[in-house]
Amino acid sequence: MELTISFFSGFQPSDLLYLTQAAWRTLLISILSISIGTVLGGLFGWMMYEGKWAAALTLGPLLDVFRSVPLIIQLVLFYNFAPIIGLNLDPFLSGVVILSIYCASLVANVARGGMEAVGQPMRRAARSLGMAYWQDLRYVVLPIGGRAVFPSWVGVALGVMKDSALVSVLGYIELLKASQILITRTQEPLLILTIAGAFYFALSYPISRYAATLEKRWSS
Amino acid sequence: MFDYNFHWRPVFKSLPDLLAAGLTTLEIAALSMVLGIIFGLGLALIRMHMRGPLKWLASAWVELARNTPALFQLFFFGFGLGAVGIHMSPYVIVLVALSFNCAGYLAENFRGGFQAIPDTQIRAARSLGMTAWQSYTRIIIPQVFRIVYHPLTNQMVWAVLMSSLGMLVGFRELSGETQALASRTYRIFEYFAVTAVIYYVIVKIILLGSRMLATRLFRY
Numbered sequence: 001m002e003l004t005i006s007f008f009s010g011f012q013p014s015d016l017l018y019l020t021q022a023a024w025r026t027l028l029i030s031i032l033s034i035s036i037g038t039v040l041g042g043l044f045g046w047m048m049y050e051g052k053w054a055a056a057l058t059l060g061p062l063l064d065v066f067r068s069v070p071l072i073i074q075l076v077l078f079y080n081f082a083p084i085i086g087l088n089l090d091p092f093l094s095g096v097v098i099l100s101i102y103c104a105s106l107v108a109n110v111a112r113g114g115m116e117a118v119g120q121p122m123r124r125a126a127r128s129l130g131m132a133y134w135q136d137l138r139y140v141v142l143p144i145g146g147r148a149v150f151p152s153w154v155g156v157a158l159g160v161m162k163d164s165a166l167v168s169v170l171g172y173i174e175l176l177k178a179s180q181i182l183i184t185r186t187q188e189p190l191l192i193l194t195i196a197g198a199f200y201f202a203l204s205y206p207i208s209r210y211a212a213t214l215e216k217r218w219s220s
Numbered sequence: 221m222f223d224y225n226f227h228w229r230p231v232f233k234s235l236p237d238l239l240a241a242g243l244t245t246l247e248i249a250a251l252s253m254v255l256g257i258i259f260g261l262g263l264a265l266i267r268m269h270m271r272g273p274l275k276w277l278a279s280a281w282v283e284l285a286r287n288t289p290a291l292f293q294l295f296f297f298g299f300g301l302g303a304v305g306i307h308m309s310p311y312v313i314v315l316v317a318l319s320f321n322c323a324g325y326l327a328e329n330f331r332g333g334f335q336a337i338p339d340t341q342i343r344a345a346r347s348l349g350m351t352a353w354q355s356y357t358r359i360i361i362p363q364v365f366r367i368v369y370h371p372l373t374n375q376m377v378w379a380v381l382m383s384s385l386g387m388l389v390g391f392r393e394l395s396g397e398t399q400a401l402a403s404r405t406y407r408i409f410e411y412f413a414v415t416a417v418i419y420y421v422i423v424k425i426i427l428l429g430s431r432m433l434a435t436r437l438f439r440y
Contacts, residue, residue: 068377068423069416070384073395077416080409084224158287165289169388176292189299197288197296204287 285324
């Protein structure tokens with residue numbers, strides 16, 4: 001009697017559901033990190049713009065570190081550093097923390113660029129119309145500067161979405177990690193990677209096209 | 221709370237290994253930049269001047285490179301192509317994936333650069349008796365180079381940072397070497413902290429070198 005044991009099972013329709021759930025988790029961690037990162041980055045950008053040399057000496061170099069060290073190293077470092085100071089973070093939270101700071105360091109530059117794009121005369125005009133400083137920021141700088149840098153913000157956001165794939169290193173089961181797990185089981189890397197790639201592409205491509213058309217329309 | 225003892229000695233003992241691995245990182249980043257520039261230039265020219273399947277192919281390359289995570293591309297070239305019988309060493313996998321990615325991003329930069337030069341310049345050059353080749357190499361390319369110089373520098377930095385993903389396909393560049401050494405001694409945090417510093421220094425050296433080169437190149 002011949003006994004055949006199969007260690008691997010082929011790709012099944014239920015695996016597609018598994019990948020969809022993983023894509024949802026990618027989306028979740030991306031949206032969370034981008035939201036926190038954008039708020040923080042806007043704040044940092046404003047500090048860099050207003051603080052001039054004080055911020056240039058402190059905040060600038062600090063944010064620069066996050067742009068000059070590979071994200072994967074940041075993730076591994078933080079994940080191993082958190083227990084040292086007594087924090088017990090799961091991979092998801094560690095990923096959110098690092099992705100948010102990383103996103104903030106990129107958005108800070110974008111936000112500062114947006115504030116610089118609003119001409120000084122415009123802001124003086126706003127103030128001389130009797131607007132308070134915050135009103136000037138809210139009703140003049142935000143609409144005009146925000147519009148100027150919106151396409152580059154989209155670029156940063158999409159970049160963070162794609163970089164969220166690195167959180168798989170910590171063991172968070174997002175899209176890429178899930179496809180790796182499936183590959184181990186089914187031994188069909190080409191098919192599964194193509195599906196995973198299609199998911200990423202479907203998330204990223206429409207948004208980047210939309211930003212490109214907006215940029216074109218606004219610049220003309 | 222703070223009962224972790226830092227052990228830096230094993231890290232400093234293996235510092236020569238880390239620095240040698242840092243050179244590997246620089247090497248693969250520089251190589252993939254060279255390939256990326258060659259292919260990126262080709263892609264940009266094809267997308268601007270050609271029609272039909274070749275243009276379609278070039279567009280697919282650029283959009284895929286820009287809209288999927290670099291890590292996904294690395295896995296695709298590593299594991300995906302391995303399934304159809306194309307086996308490459310980790311070095312080649314990282315090189316191919318990085319070049320693919322760089323070419324996609326650079327193609328868009330080059331396209332922007334070419335589009336910034338008015339058509340009339342080519343016609344003026346041609347009517348002065350220059351051949352098409354001459355007008356391209358003497359009139360257009362120098363101006364485009366000036367426009368894309370800064371994005372090129374940025375891309376080089378990205379290439380260095382992205383090469384850290386080589387660690388996940390078993391390539392012993394700076395990150396891979398660090399991981400191998402760290403798993404031997406279990407001093408993960410210490411090793412990766414030193415590696416982060418090395419990356420930071422590498423990036424700063426590239427930026428400084430690029431700035432010095434720029435003052436020499438663009439004196440006029």
